[in-house]
Amino acid sequence: MGYTLVNHDDPSVESFRDVFFKMRRALGTTAFGINEIRLPADFEGIEHDEVETGHEEVYIALEGGGTMTVDGESVALSGGDYLRVDAESTRLVTAGPDGLTYVVVAGKPLPEYDGRPSL
Numbered sequence: 123m124g125y126t127l128v129n130h131d132d133p134s135v136e137s138f139r140d141v142f143f144k145m146r147r148a149l150g151t152t153a154f155g156i157n158e159i160r161l162p163a164d165f166e167g168i169e170h171d172e173v174e175t176g177h178e179e180v181y182i183a184l185e186g187g188g189t190m191t192v193d194g195e196s197v198a199l200s201g202g203d204y205l206r207v208d209a210e211s212t213r214l215v216t217a218g219p220d221g222l223t224y225v226v227v228a229g230k231p232l233p234e235y236d237g238r239p240s241l
Contacts, residue, residue, distance in 0.1 A: 161217035
């Protein structure tokens with residue numbers, strides 16, 4: 123089969139504490155990691171970096187809002203925002219009063235992405 127379709131509420135999606143949903147495993151991707159995170163109001167995540175994995179991460183805010191503290195600097199997030207963070211940078215996400223749902227896409231950086239020059 124040339125594609126995999128998974129709904130974010132599909133029972134094949136593993137979850138951790140009903141907050142972190144492992145979409146990569148359900149989709150079977152191997153080129154990058156992708157997960158959905160659904161934080162309740164005022165929830166604070168765990169400060170960490172990705173030095174061990176070497177993963178550059180892009181956070182895509184879907185609903186709600188909050189802040190991402192990157193290397194001690196607070197960055198506001200709301201639906202529609204995209205935030206890229208280097209592997210070496212520390213990051214800590216905190217949901218706002220309406221909670222925060224976001225997707226994180228992660229992978230090891232290549233010298234240059236060689237996508238199409240135009241569609």
